[in-house]
Amino acid sequence: MAHRKVGFGLRGIGHAVVNGVGRLGYASRFFLMILIGSGASFRRIHLTIREIYFTGVMSLIIILVSGLFVGMVLGLQGYETLQKYGSESALGSLVALSLVRELGPVLAALLFASRAGSAITAEIGLMKATEQIAAMEMMAVDPISRVVAPRFWAGVTSMPLLAAMFSAVGVFGGYLVGVVFIGVDVGSFWSQMEAAVDFRQDIVNGVIKSVVFGIAVTAIALFEGYDAPPTAEGVSHATTRTVVTSALVVLGLDFILTVFMFRGV
């Protein structure tokens, strides 16, 4: 019996690898199809604007509230640590650098994946399950360019704006706790921040990161929705997979991007 089990295991692994590679190929082709079918997203900009409302505006509250709390926690924890070395004046730069370089783009992307990404997957999956996609094809309308591409560009546009708002609100949260509650000197808080944060090195890189995350999360959400089996169970699995895959891909990409961006510093 044992050799049969081993055989099954190996076959299972082989199967998983073949499946995974196949899916990756399909995903890449899907991504290419989105880019090719993007014309309508710009020609009929209101299609994209509508989706920005559903991805961007609807994510605002969770992004702003989380940003504020993350900034406040950073202020509190940063102060606790920095004051041991007598350099609590560096609080501003600590809060700003952590937010702009890492926490802003990464946390905003994770929140975006669970708020907007899962919604996109569920929506597209349901459109498929209720034959709306098929109906569109039968009406000679390409669903990729009519449904998928506008959502893609909306996600790519919203993500950096959300990340910027997350960071800005976070800095304000840090200021609130550090300066208003604890009483770090206002002047040194801002001046240290300004001195430490570089526009090109930190802010532009942070924005680049959030654009990349926006592309990744939106593409994953769209693909999972489009690829979902057209059943209630299939859609719910796809939604879960969107959040999990997005989180892993965002964290992995973050490491890779950080290596390229900040290694020389």
Next chain:
Amino acid sequence: MERTTLDMWVGAFMVGGLIALLILAFKVGNLGGYDGSKTYRVYGEFDNIGGLKIKAPVKSAGVVVGRVSGIQFDNKTFRAHVEMRLSQNNLFPKDTSAAILTSGLLGEQYIGLEAGGDEANLKNGDKFKLTQSAMVLEQLIGQALFSKASGEGGDKNTAQGGNKKP
């Protein structure tokens, strides 16, 4: 939802995002203030710049008046050649001295300018005549130890002597 309401929300969202970006760029990242047209370049040569970095502030009387824009090693003089961009609004006499200072004990390093009394002001491309290098912590400690060692030399010798004895 009504299309105009939706457009308004999206518009507000875009504006909010752009404002956040601008806040990050100007308030946090300190972009602006010293754009190319409104600055002039001056140079200084230092024996040792310590941990000075590009973009480090140039201050006079504690006020930021410019930034370090370039650091090179001069192959002839074997000294560090530092390029600074100062705001056009802040003019300094020709005999101004530049020193590399540290903010706090472990803080970052910056260049401090001490204004002189010359009538003529520094112009684009001028060089500081007087410079003072960075205080490197190891050298400071080394000096302190050395002076202490020379001051208490006798005690040390006896101690060593004592050790050598069986």
Next chain:
Amino acid sequence: MPAENLVEISDLNFSYGKHPILKGINMNIPRGKLVAIMGLSGCGKTTTLRLIGGSIRPTTGSVKVAGKEVGGLDTEDLYTMRRKMGMLFQFGALFTDLSVYENVAFQMREHTDLPETVIRDLVMMKLHAVGLLGAHGLMPSELSGGMARRVALARAIALDPMLMMYDEPFAGLDPISLAVIGNLIRRLNDALGATSILVTHDIQESLKIVDYVYFMADGVVVAEGTADEIKASRLPFVHQFVWGESDGPVSFHYPSAPYREDLLLELAHGA
């Protein structure tokens, strides 16, 4: 039979991988007629419809619509052809994020540059044709099943198609809605001068309205004829289907090894 057929299917085979779905189908759908394709669930009716619509391509054989081979068209030509087709999906497949009005206007907005006033007139006309003029402001989630089906019908005829396809239009409807939809299908076919294909297993309702019937079982056409011919048919399968008998050529049991052998096999494993 009129000389000209809008849809001609000959020797059509289709299989998913190694699993054959259609085995040598021959069908002709004459212009202006309402033709039903009937059969049990899983007999290949919907597959035939999808082959006509070009969503899938035949393994062998040919499907011609208006003289053009559907399987041989590239995407652009296929989309051109589909503009002349209308399809009603099983549960309507209305776009849930658009209002009833926008659903019906969808194709006009996508395929034409008509001014808003013209679109409005057209949409109201189509909604009037299905008796839902007053519902134009509702969202699909606010409609009953029968109403949703009628809106979908209005959407399908938005650009006056030459070929209408109905995929199980009667599924899950109450008797009144069912009669309403049935009548609409007949009336619209005649009013538009279109040709219609009706895929269904609701025999009683469809026999009232159709001109001609194809019966399918296990991927082949087993019987065909006019509504009266089908009702009078003595073929055992058709008889069982029309009169809804639980046993006949189509057996109650899913094919399996004889029960006794199965039991013995269990015993052998246990030992």
